[in-house]
Amino acid sequence: xxxxxxxxxxxxxxxxxxxxxxxxxxxxxxxxxxxxxxxxxxxxxxxxxxxxxxxxxxxxxxxxxxxxxxxxxxxxxxxxxxxxxxxxxxxxxxxxxxxxxxxxxxxxxxxxxxxxxxxxxxxxxxxxxxxxxxxxxxxxxxxxxxxxxxxxxxxxxxxxxxxxxxxxxxxxxxxxxxxxxxxxxxxxxxxxxxxxxxxxxxxxxxxxxxxxxxxxxxxxxxxxxxxxxxxxxxxxxxxxxxxxxxxxxxxxxxxxxxxxxxxxxxxxxxxxxxxxxxxxxxxxxxxxxxxxxxxxxxxxxxxxxxxxxxxxxxxxxxxxxxxx
Amino acid sequence: xxxxxxxxxxxxxxxxxxxxxxxxxxxxxxxxxxxxxxxxxxxxxxxxxxxxxxxxxxxxxxxxxxxxxxxxxxxxxxxxxxxxxxxxxxxxxxxxxxxxxxxxxxxxxxxxxxxxxxxxxxxxxxxxxxxxxxxxxxxxxxxxxxxxxxxxxxxxxxxxxxxxxxxxxxxxxxxxxxxxxxxxxxxxxxxxxxxxxxxxxxxxxxxxxxxxxxxxxxxxxxxxxxxxxxxxxxxxxxxxxxxxxxxxxxxxxxxxxxxxxxxxxxxxxxxxxxxxxxxxxxxxxxxxxxxxxxxxxxxxxxxxxxxxxxxxxxxxxxxxxxxxxxxx
Numbered sequence: 001x002x003x004x005x006x007x008x009x010x011x012x013x014x015x016x017x018x019x020x021x022x023x024x025x026x027x028x029x030x031x032x033x034x035x036x037x038x039x040x041x042x043x044x045x046x047x048x049x050x051x052x053x054x055x056x057x058x059x060x061x062x063x064x065x066x067x068x069x070x071x072x073x074x075x076x077x078x079x080x081x082x083x084x085x086x087x088x089x090x091x092x093x094x095x096x097x098x099x100x101x102x103x104x105x106x107x108x109x110x111x112x113x114x115x116x117x118x119x120x121x122x123x124x125x126x127x128x129x130x131x132x133x134x135x136x137x138x139x140x141x142x143x144x145x146x147x148x149x150x151x152x153x154x155x156x157x158x159x160x161x162x163x164x165x166x167x168x169x170x171x172x173x174x175x176x177x178x179x180x181x182x183x184x185x186x187x188x189x190x191x192x193x194x195x196x197x198x199x200x201x202x203x204x205x206x207x208x209x210x211x212x213x214x215x216x217x218x219x220x221x222x223x224x225x226x227x228x229x230x231x232x233x234x235x236x237x238x239x240x241x242x243x244x245x246x247x248x249x250x251x252x253x254x255x256x257x258x259x260x261x262x263x264x265x266x267x268x269x270x271x272x273x274x275x276x277x278x279x280x281x282x283x284x285x286x287x288x289x290x291x292x293x294x295x296x297x298x299x300x301x302x303x304x305x306x307x308x309x310x311x312x313x314x315x316x317x318x319x320x321x322x323x324x
Numbered sequence: 325x326x327x328x329x330x331x332x333x334x335x336x337x338x339x340x341x342x343x344x345x346x347x348x349x350x351x352x353x354x355x356x357x358x359x360x361x362x363x364x365x366x367x368x369x370x371x372x373x374x375x376x377x378x379x380x381x382x383x384x385x386x387x388x389x390x391x392x393x394x395x396x397x398x399x400x401x402x403x404x405x406x407x408x409x410x411x412x413x414x415x416x417x418x419x420x421x422x423x424x425x426x427x428x429x430x431x432x433x434x435x436x437x438x439x440x441x442x443x444x445x446x447x448x449x450x451x452x453x454x455x456x457x458x459x460x461x462x463x464x465x466x467x468x469x470x471x472x473x474x475x476x477x478x479x480x481x482x483x484x485x486x487x488x489x490x491x492x493x494x495x496x497x498x499x500x501x502x503x504x505x506x507x508x509x510x511x512x513x514x515x516x517x518x519x520x521x522x523x524x525x526x527x528x529x530x531x532x533x534x535x536x537x538x539x540x541x542x543x544x545x546x547x548x549x550x551x552x553x554x555x556x557x558x559x560x561x562x563x564x565x566x567x568x569x570x571x572x573x574x575x576x577x578x579x580x581x582x583x584x585x586x587x588x589x590x591x592x593x594x595x596x597x598x599x600x601x602x603x604x605x606x607x608x609x610x611x612x613x614x615x616x617x618x619x620x621x622x623x624x625x626x627x628x629x630x631x632x633x634x635x636x637x638x639x640x641x642x643x644x645x646x647x648x649x650x651x652x
Binding site for chain 2: 052053159187188195200215220222223241244254257259260261263274
């Protein structure tokens with residue numbers, strides 16, 4: 001084994017959306033969807049991104065596949081800058097995405113074969129006469145039969161459709177897959193089939209995953225590294241086991257304790273977080289989480305610059321007086 | 325014990341007329357909800373959980389949905405024999421319902437105070453002003469901050485968790501004896517889910533209501549329910565107290581469900597056990613054991629044609645007695 005290769009490196013990424021108002025639609029403020037996010041993803045690893053809705057997980061994913069343009073900061077894929085207008089687009093076939101709802105992300109008027117051929121066509125990487133063979137291979141790779149190519153998406157169940165979505169993402173033989181809530185639309189018994197498939201493909205093809213999910217048990221099961229996001233910022237990042245066993249940030253602790261455990265004999269002390277995630281348009285002046293829970297130490301965090309600090313190897317926590 | 329039963333459903337069958345003919349969504353479902361009890365209905369999509377809830381409320385889509393047999397006794401009266409007017413008196417007054425998607429359950433063009441007042445105006449003989457005051461009090465009870473100003477707001481001004489609180493306030497406004505909660509937290513984040521479940525339990529204790537909780541999340545069941553019914557393809561395949569069901573699942577489907585969810589203490593990156601195949605479509609169901617194609621065991625024709633009845637294995641633990649799918 002050679003030294004781990006940095007596949008994706010995000011430094012100080014910000015994605016701000018302008019909020020327009022008045023009759024001239026001038027920018028009157030900005031929505032800080034992703035604010036100062038830095039992370040590194042090594043080849044072959046899975047990074048799980050968790051957080052509540054509206055915390056910026058999906059925006060971060062979209063920035064990685066370049067569907068939104070970052071405001072500032074850099075995203076490097078294999079040491080090549082992909083953020084900014086001048087950046088090359090040839091990384092695209094190496095970074096593919098699997099979407100949340102397979103019913104909506106597959107064109108219902110195209111056959112499965114046509115859906116899988118389209119990326120091959122756009123990037124022109126497989127000879128025309130062998131494309132249908134490649135499609136058959138892809139379908140078998142995700143556990144469907146090659147004959148599925150002639151059918152339409154509506155003829156498949158949710159789990160099978162998600163397999164087609166995964167096959168489409170694999171068509172270009174990418175190195176990085178961005179999985180945006182890949183199993184949350186599926187039934188429990190099918191969810192585990194798709195998770196097994198994803199883990200299986202990863203070990204066979206050496207894929208790297210950026211996994212976004214709100215189900216922490218799922219994230220913990222498949223991830224090497226977990227990053228917890230709150231209001232556009234990563235508040236804690238570290239090895240998966242470490243995050244679960246020794247969470248440091250108050251938000252991570254609360255998030256873990258909120259997961260319902262399927263065992264009626266275990267009664268736990270639950271930390272109930274009051275309120276909702278504050279608006280990223282008008283975030284509180286200090287620590288956003290301290291503000292939500294009404295921490296008595298919150299005033300101390302106002303006006304302070306909060307930094308990430310390493311508490312143990314590879315385990316970083318956003319240092320703030322009220323939450324750590 | 326007999327007198328303590330609030331809701332008693334016997335042999336409930338429901339069918340829907342579709343383009344492909346009549347499909348049976350529920351096949352003789354039996355269960356009881358005791359006073360003050362929380363009963364969970366768990367199963368995957370299409371297994372008939374929501375149809376059960378809609379049948380109790382008699383809100384099945386007309387004319388396609390029909391209750392073909394069975395009875396639903398609520399406090400001694402048969403809901404299926406009530407007149408439409410009589411049923412309207414029960415809905416919202418004696419049985420409250422919490423819907424899954426709070427944005428769709430609220431009227432977007434009316435203020436939440438206005439919508440809440442309507443419940444009081446319909447079921448109690450009070451004036452508009454008093455109804456408004458009661459609504460504000462109700463909003464306060466479900467934990468909405470500054471309820472007197474919030475009551476003037478529209479649903480779109482509230483967050484998902486807040487909206488679900490409003491829906492709960494509406495369902496509980498008349499202090500119903502039975503609350504049917506159809507996937508009340510599925511659309512919410514885990515942190516908000518924890519808040520809502522906690523709120524439901526507190527209010528249930530205060531009012532002494534019974535709850536019929538419908539969900540697909542076994543974690544939610546484990547934390548809130550006294551008794552559980554596992555549904556599969558329109559039937560109840562197993563029924564037991566929560567502790568018993570999680571400790572000794574007897575039906576192959578229940579065991580499959582329990583072992584396929586990743587838990588915080590499972591070894592990471594290991595293969596999860598799965599249930600082969602997928603949930604069957606309602607149009608091609610057989611009369612006998614419906615789990616057969618996914619059980620990995622070859623069933624003799626007799627078991628596929630003839631339904632095995634529910635059998636009480638230990639006290640209060642019932643399971644569909646297919647000898648190949650369940651430990652009897």
